[in-house]
Amino acid sequence: xxxxxxxxxxxxxxxxxxxxxxxxxxxxxxxxxxxxxxxxxxxxxxxxxxxxxxxxxxxxxxxxxxxxxxxxxxxxxxxxxxxxxxxxxxxxxxxxxxxxxxxxxxxxxxxxxxxxxxxxxxxxxxxxxxxxxxxxxxxxxxxxxxxxxxxxxxxxxxxxxxxxxxxxxxxxxxxxxxxxxxxxxxxxxxxxxxxxxxxxxxxxxxxxxxxxxxxxxxxxxxxxxxxxxxxxxxxxxxxxxxxxxxxxxxxxxxxxxxxxxxxxxxxxxxxxxxxxxxxxxxxxxxxxxxxxxxxxxxxxxxxxxxxxxxxxxxxxxxxxxxxxxxxxxxxxxxxxxxxxxxxxxxxxxxxxxxxxxxxxxxxx
Amino acid sequence: xxxxxxxxxxxxxxxxxxxxxxxxxxxxxxxxxxxxxxxxxxxxxxxxxxxxxxxxxxxxxxxxxxxxxxxxxxxxxxxxxxxxxxxxxxxxxxxxxxxxxxxxxxxxxxxxxxxxxxxxxxxxxxxxxxxxxxxxxxxxxxxxxxxxxxxxxxxxxxxxxxxxxxxxxxxxxxxxxxxxxxxxxxxxxxxxxxxxxxxxxxxxxxxxxxxxxxxxxxxxxxxxxxxxxxxxxxxxxxxxxxxxxxxxxxxxxxxxxxxxxxxxxxxxxxxxxxxxxxxxxxxxxxxxxxxxxxxxxxxxxxxxxxxxxxxxxxxxxxxxxxxxxxxxxxxxxxxxxxxxxxxxxxxxxxxxxxxxxxxxxx
Numbered sequence: 001x002x003x004x005x006x007x008x009x010x011x012x013x014x015x016x017x018x019x020x021x022x023x024x025x026x027x028x029x030x031x032x033x034x035x036x037x038x039x040x041x042x043x044x045x046x047x048x049x050x051x052x053x054x055x056x057x058x059x060x061x062x063x064x065x066x067x068x069x070x071x072x073x074x075x076x077x078x079x080x081x082x083x084x085x086x087x088x089x090x091x092x093x094x095x096x097x098x099x100x101x102x103x104x105x106x107x108x109x110x111x112x113x114x115x116x117x118x119x120x121x122x123x124x125x126x127x128x129x130x131x132x133x134x135x136x137x138x139x140x141x142x143x144x145x146x147x148x149x150x151x152x153x154x155x156x157x158x159x160x161x162x163x164x165x166x167x168x169x170x171x172x173x174x175x176x177x178x179x180x181x182x183x184x185x186x187x188x189x190x191x192x193x194x195x196x197x198x199x200x201x202x203x204x205x206x207x208x209x210x211x212x213x214x215x216x217x218x219x220x221x222x223x224x225x226x227x228x229x230x231x232x233x234x235x236x237x238x239x240x241x242x243x244x245x246x247x248x249x250x251x252x253x254x255x256x257x258x259x260x261x262x263x264x265x266x267x268x269x270x271x272x273x274x275x276x277x278x279x280x281x282x283x284x285x286x287x288x289x290x291x292x293x294x295x296x297x298x299x300x301x302x303x304x305x306x307x308x309x310x311x312x313x314x315x316x317x318x319x320x321x322x323x324x325x326x327x328x329x330x331x332x333x334x335x336x337x338x339x340x341x342x343x344x345x346x347x348x349x350x351x352x353x354x355x356x357x358x359x360x361x362x363x364x
Numbered sequence: 365x366x367x368x369x370x371x372x373x374x375x376x377x378x379x380x381x382x383x384x385x386x387x388x389x390x391x392x393x394x395x396x397x398x399x400x401x402x403x404x405x406x407x408x409x410x411x412x413x414x415x416x417x418x419x420x421x422x423x424x425x426x427x428x429x430x431x432x433x434x435x436x437x438x439x440x441x442x443x444x445x446x447x448x449x450x451x452x453x454x455x456x457x458x459x460x461x462x463x464x465x466x467x468x469x470x471x472x473x474x475x476x477x478x479x480x481x482x483x484x485x486x487x488x489x490x491x492x493x494x495x496x497x498x499x500x501x502x503x504x505x506x507x508x509x510x511x512x513x514x515x516x517x518x519x520x521x522x523x524x525x526x527x528x529x530x531x532x533x534x535x536x537x538x539x540x541x542x543x544x545x546x547x548x549x550x551x552x553x554x555x556x557x558x559x560x561x562x563x564x565x566x567x568x569x570x571x572x573x574x575x576x577x578x579x580x581x582x583x584x585x586x587x588x589x590x591x592x593x594x595x596x597x598x599x600x601x602x603x604x605x606x607x608x609x610x611x612x613x614x615x616x617x618x619x620x621x622x623x624x625x626x627x628x629x630x631x632x633x634x635x636x637x638x639x640x641x642x643x644x645x646x647x648x649x650x651x652x653x654x655x656x657x658x659x660x661x662x663x664x665x666x667x668x669x670x671x672x673x674x675x676x677x678x679x680x681x682x683x684x685x686x687x688x689x690x691x692x693x694x695x696x697x698x699x700x701x702x703x704x705x706x707x708x709x710x711x712x713x714x715x716x717x718x719x720x721x722x723x724x725x726x
Binding site (some may be wrong): 041042140154155156157184185186187188189190193211212213214215216217218237238241242251252253255256257258265266267268269272 | 434435541542543571572573574575576577579580583598600601602604605638639641642643644645646647648650651656658659661662663
């Protein structure tokens, strides 16, 4: 049994302008000791998805199922969720300065965390544990630094302190939401190394949310690519990078600069993500997709197995065999498009080609 | 003595560049210190933040110089000094053959037309209460170069040029997406037909698919208008993609500079090597095969920079000499004359710094 099994999770927010469908039926599993990377752009729903699991999305309407170690997180009361947070599931956020309280010493914040979940631990014991934890995450002279305020720490050290807090109660799952985005490359490397080391030591499962494909390539075992509140593609890391099926995944991979093709023209994805209030009836990516077919405009593609391995799934109407970035696969895609593209899709494709790089409509 | 060496090295490499007149910007031994004032009744200067400490570089016409370094290395301060936004402590900025160091406000005014900036946060850089047309038209108003209907026509041409719908002239910044807002910033920078645009992390806040759109736009504009860019970013792949030449900064000094291929493929400075090895590669096999040089500790304070080579406390190759003598920025044996490195013990081809670093840590 997986540690976390999420089935058909939906989260929506009623607003004055209409209902924002932030997460629209997402299923995934996280295994013990493994890392699942969730990749997506701003507004793809990746953060809302994980926050809804922990009851951190007030005002959101949540449905579906999220079995964590035998307990359904959806519908769990505030008190039960609070007991789980920190003890069983810990979260590391992007910005460690706003996650740490500026007026309390770092050590005090860690002991508070420990003692709020286990009252039998004395303050002195908790403080010793805090020093030990800070040392463990690589903060020099932890016995002195434990009495520092967050502003006395550098960005990398604050993130280390957050990680120390996250692991203080030996959680089974750590959710890291863009943990290294605000950090410099050399510090990012240190933090990723630290997360991997801690994971190996204690068999913790890691759910890594990021927009950075480089981070995913580094530490994920499996990857889920999200687009407009749904999973576009799910596979092992290697399949996502070398055998992508969904045109959005392919587009993401092609739009990042590669050292091998320095100074060549980049190939961005045209247009911008749709508004989550009035979603198109078919595939949400249809209006930006170079392979758009008639079917894509009316029917939402289900997440189905593609390629040869059963674990690789993609939500796209292109033939399941069309995986990879080579020219033969490209021929396969072109053939499918030639058959499946009628007048309607041809018009959309024309619009995409006519505005190759400028962004489409204004978001209101 | 080391400063002398640096200026010698740079003037040697500049002499040839200046001769054929293709140098747009020449920065000579630029120093920018910020005073640190103590508390108490009478505030007095108790120290100096040595943000930029003796930097020399050149930007060629129609080319892009990439500036790389971590938070606090002084790259944004350097950019502001070149743009004339903050006074310089010492050193020189020569723009288009003219010394523009610490010019008066009035004397600087015509120069400002030719040097423009694009900032990281496209929303923070635009006044949310003003319509896009008036934001892009502001440079014309300030410099009195176009008014009324002519200004509107110019603004709409600019909007079209950067891929915005000219009919959206009357909208507010809030009505645009992040990528479109950055296009507004680009249109405003372009309004007075500058020669140099300083791009300070222009795509860092954008999603990858949108980032590629903006990078392509910048490269089109460079081709069409013969622009020079000073391109600051922390994403090394992005910098490599756009730059002809790259300068790596560490704690207010140049660690390494040279043509992009040289700096990336034949890296000589251990800091550049560490930075490159730490950059995430969107390729699992490359990521697995790579030997990461994990630097220990944090960047030291620029108020009390380490003696000798400023990188020596974190350097896997540091020896006694590094702590006492500052290395000169010079071309090392086997490198072309344009590839400069400030290191006593530069990285040799095939050397494995990752192993050296590990050993040190244990």
